[in-house]
Amino acid sequence: MRGTLRQHVYTLDRWEDRSGHRTVWKFGYRGTAGPFGKIEVIYPARRHGDRHVTEVKGDSVPTTSFDGWAYGRKPSLFSAQLSVAGEGIRLKRNRWAQTRAGRALRMRVAGREYRYLATSARHRDRALIRDGVEIRTRRHGRGARKKATFTVVGPADATDLALAAVMCGVNTRNLTRGGAVRAFIGRSSNLLDMFAGPA
Numbered sequence: 001m002r003g004t005l006r007q008h009v010y011t012l013d014r015w016e017d018r019s020g021h022r023t024v025w026k027f028g029y030r031g032t033a034g035p036f037g038k039i040e041v042i043y044p045a046r047r048h049g050d051r052h053v054t055e056v057k058g059d060s061v062p063t064t065s066f067d068g069w070a071y072g073r074k075p076s077l078f079s080a081q082l083s084v085a086g087e088g089i090r091l092k093r094n095r096w097a098q099t100r101a102g103r104a105l106r107m108r109v110a111g112r113e114y115r116y117l118a119t120s121a122r123h124r125d126r127a128l129i130r131d132g133v134e135i136r137t138r139r140h141g142r143g144a145r146k147k148a149t150f151t152v153v154g155p156a157d158a159t160d161l162a163l164a165a166v167m168c169g170v171n172t173r174n175l176t177r178g179g180a181v182r183a184f185i186g187r188s189s190n191l192l193d194m195f196a197g198p199a
Contacts, residue, residue: 005153010034012041012165014146023047027073028054029148029168036060036161041148043074043169051075054169061162071171077105078174082166084109084159095174103175110159116167118175126172128164135164 012029019025028041037059045055045065052070057063062085068075082089092106104117112130119125124139133154141147148168150161 008034008152008156010036010150010152010161012039012148012150012168014141014144014148025073029165033058033150033161036158039161039165041165041169044070051079054166056162056166056169058158058162058165061158061165064162064166066166066170068170071173074169074171076171076174080170082107084162093174098177100176103177105172105175107163109163114163116163116172116175118172121176123173123176126167126175128160128167130160133160135160137164137168139168 010031010033012031012033014027014029016027017025026042026044028043030038030040033039039056039058039061041054041056043054044052046053047070048067050070051067052073052075053065053067054075055063055065064085065083066075066080067083068080069078070076071078077093080091082091089107089109093104094102097103100118104115107114107116114128114130116126116128119127119136126137128135128137133152133156135153135156136151138149138151139146140149150164
């Protein structure tokens with residue numbers, strides 16, 4: 001993904017709505033991505049028991065949702081489901097792989113093979129890759145100044161942007177070995193608290 005391919009950088013600002021009871025609070029990112037127009041990431045857009053749904057909508061991107069076991073405010077990769085323009089997408093990953101490339105989330109959308117992987121040990125650096133296109137995602141800043149920046153290399157289309165955006169609203173710690181260990185400890189603690197009940 002190097003050489004003469006042009007790069008485009010788009011930035012979405014973080015937003016939150018804490019009105020009402022905390023079970024209906026919503027968070028996400030929104031902004032304008034050049035020719036793709038406005039894009040908004042919402043999480044959790046919906047809750048189904050212990051599952052949360054992140055959703056992406058916009059001027060030109062297909063409505064895309066990611067449904068998974070809740071980890072904090074976001075869905076996780078555990079028992080996850082992806083939908084693009086109403087079509088269910090099969091997700092695959094090797095949770096026992098030792099490398100970040102081996103642990104990548106794999107999917108086939110609109111006849112194209114994608115990989116979504118960690119590009120560093122930090123959970124803020126990720127990349128969506130298909131043949132001829134790479135979108136690197138970085139989340140940065142603190143509090144109200146948080147942002148999600150997409151560096152697009154190659155002729156990306158609206159589906160590419162939608163996939164990269166929806167993953168900003170997913171807990172993807174399991175894409176690194178260290179993150180997977182921390183996620184497992186977090187889930188185990190939550191289960192112990194649930195079964196222990198009130199003291």
